[in-house]
Amino acid sequence: MEPEINASISSATRQQVYRIYLDYLETAETKRRWSVFNDVPWDNLDFGKATSDVGDRIEIYCTEELYVPDYSSEVRGLLRSLFGFAWSQTAWAFEESRHGLAFREYLTRSGLRWTAQFEALEDRIFSKRWHLPFRTARQMACYGALWESATFVAYGVQRIKARSAGDEVLEAIFFHVGRDEAAHAGFYRSIVQLELDCDRERTIADLARVLSRFKMPGDGLIPNYRSRLLNSGAGISPRSFLVRVVWPLLTTLEISREEMKGAMKKHAPLTVSNERGGISV
Ligand SMILES: [Fe+2]
Numbered sequence: 001m002e003p004e005i006n007a008s009i010s011s012a013t014r015q016q017v018y019r020i021y022l023d024y025l026e027t028a029e030t031k032r033r034w035s036v037f038n039d040v041p042w043d044n045l046d047f048g049k050a051t052s053d054v055g056d057r058i059e060i061y062c063t064e065e066l067y068v069p070d071y072s073s074e075v076r077g078l079l080r081s082l083f084g085f086a087w088s089q090t091a092w093a094f095e096e097s098r099h100g101l102a103f104r105e106y107l108t109r110s111g112l113r114w115t116a117q118f119e120a121l122e123d124r125i126f127s128k129r130w131h132l133p134f135r136t137a138r139q140m141a142c143y144g145a146l147w148e149s150a151t152f153v154a155y156g157v158q159r160i161k162a163r164s165a166g167d168e169v170l171e172a173i174f175f176h177v178g179r180d181e182a183a184h185a186g187f188y189r190s191i192v193q194l195e196l197d198c199d200r201e202r203t204i205a206d207l208a209r210v211l212s213r214f215k216m217p218g219d220g221l222i223p224n225y226r227s228r229l230l231n232s233g234a235g236i237s238p239r240s241f242l243v244r245v246v247w248p249l250l251t252t253l254e255i256s257r258e259e260m261k262g263a264m265k266k267h268a269p270l271t272v273s274n275e276r277g278g279i280s281v
């Protein structure tokens with residue numbers, strides 16, 4: 001599928017996108033940088049806390065994070081002519097690669113997965129490719145705001161679980177990774193806000209289209225994704241997605257639920273929350 005060339009972002013907004021990227025990068029460089037080696041208390045790894053349930057959950061997260069070569073190449077292909085946006089994706093990809101690495105190290109250092117098991121997992125992962133779910137920069141910004149926020153919420157739940165279980169290592173990993181996900185969601189939210197300021201009607205229409213077809217990137221890519229999330233306790237419920245991801249996003253962007261319902265009716269009338277993805281507000 002040939003992506004549309006970013007007609008939805010005018011040249012007048014490029015400097016603003018660049019400014020959003022610089023703000024994002026400055027905060028990342030000065031306040032948010034963390035190290036897999038120095039900021040995770042690996043010496044305190046308690047093998048008794050690393051149960052098979054935990055292994056199942058972390059394997060799903062790790063698998064989803066390990067698709068970063070596809071995420072970054074596809075998205076940068078779409079955005080390569082937009083300097084601020086394209087460069088932000090480069091910084092973003094580095095951070096996502098660290099997430100997969102932290103989860104991978106947890107699984108192998110704790111003995112939950114052996115190296116050979118991980119190699120088999122990598123083979124399965126890279127036998128499939130992730131493709132852009134949407135065709136324009138604006139739609140992908142809407143998608144990013146939802147995807148990253150949902151990931152932040154899911155990791156927040158896992159951080160609390162790790163703390164309750166006394167798993168200091170996993171709690172630290174979810175703290176750092178979750179803080180990155182919150183920043184990623186904030187970046188995409190800023191881009192969507194900018195788009196709204198430029199063209200409110202079309203941006204709301206795009207957000208409606210994305211919401212109506214929304215599913216996480218691992219859905220359809222990772223075998224039995226939904227049932228594994230459900231059975232392992234790794235996922236968030238549709239209700240939680242609505243209450244903790246969608247509604248706060250609409251509130252921040254000052255879009256009323258009535259306005260969004262109307263847009264979904266108009267622009268995505270045939271898709272509502274169902275087995276194939278999508279959400280109704
Ligand atoms: Fe991530």
Ligand SMILES: [Fe+2]
Nearest residue numbers: 148180181184
């Ligand atoms: Fe992220």
